Amino acid sequence: QLQLVESGGGLVQPGGSLRLSCAASGFTLDYYAIGWFRQAPGKEREGVSCISSSDGSTYYADSVKGRFTISRDNAKNTVYLQMNSLKPEDTAVYYCAAVLELSLRVGSLSFYEYDYWGQGTQVTVSS
Numbered sequence: 260q261l262q263l264v265e266s267g268g269g270l271v272q273p274g275g276s277l278r279l280s281c282a283a284s285g286f287t288l289d290y291y292a293i294g295w296f297r298q299a300p301g302k303e304r305e306g307v308s309c310i311s312s313s314d315g316s317t318y319y320a321d322s323v324k325g326r327f328t329i330s331r332d333n334a335k336n337t338v339y340l341q342m343n344s345l346k347p348e349d350t351a352v353y354y355c356a357a358v359l360e361l362s363l364r365v366g367s368l369s370f371y372e373y374d375y376w377g378q379g380t381q382v383t384v385s386s
Contacts, residue, residue, distance in 0.1 A: 261285040261375055263355050268380030271345055275384070279340040281355030281377060288312065288331065292360040293338040295329060296370050297351035297382075306368025307353070308340060311360060318366035323349075345384045352379040 267279040281293060294309035308319045308329040317329050328341040338355060356373035363372055 263357060263375055263377035265353060265355050265377040265380040268353060268382045270383045270385065272386050273346060273384055275345050276341070276343045277345065277382060279342065279353055279355075279380060279382075281338040281340075283336045283338075283357065287333075288336050288338065288357065289333055290359060290361075291357040292363045293329075293331065294356045294358075294368060294370075294373055295338075295340045296354045296356060296368075296373075297349075298354070298379075299351040302351075304354070304370045305351075306370060309366065309368055310338060311365075313360055316366070318368065320368060342382070345382075347384050349382060350384050351382060353382050354379045 262284045264282050271277055295307040296304050297307055298304040307323055310317050310329045310331050326344045331338045355377045357375040358373045
């Protein structure tokens with residue numbers, strides 16, 4: 260059974276850092292693009308970042324560019340999202356999602372293009 264499990268969320272002060280992990284089971288990530296998304300209460304799900312499987316290309320929403328870094332370790336079947344200089348507006352439930360790379364428009368952060376989703380992990384940025 261194909262499954263994605265996020266971890267690493269929590270409460271952090273503004274300016275702090277967190278690293279989220281997205282572990283895949285039941286399939287190998289080798290041919291899948293992985294995206295990170297977030298959803299705050301009352302807001303639409305927002306694409307944060309994605310990473311290609313073919314060449315490791317990375318893409319970021321303008322709101323996180325320069326602060327967040329996505330990476331993947333195919334040997335561990337895991338994708339990471341390093342979040343630095345966190346702001347209160349980064350508070351949301353963060354989800355990872357996977358899609359066969361051939362099915363995805365290059366660098367797309369549109370949630371409807373992703374097929375498989377994790378259950379989410381809460382990130383709260385507050386003093």
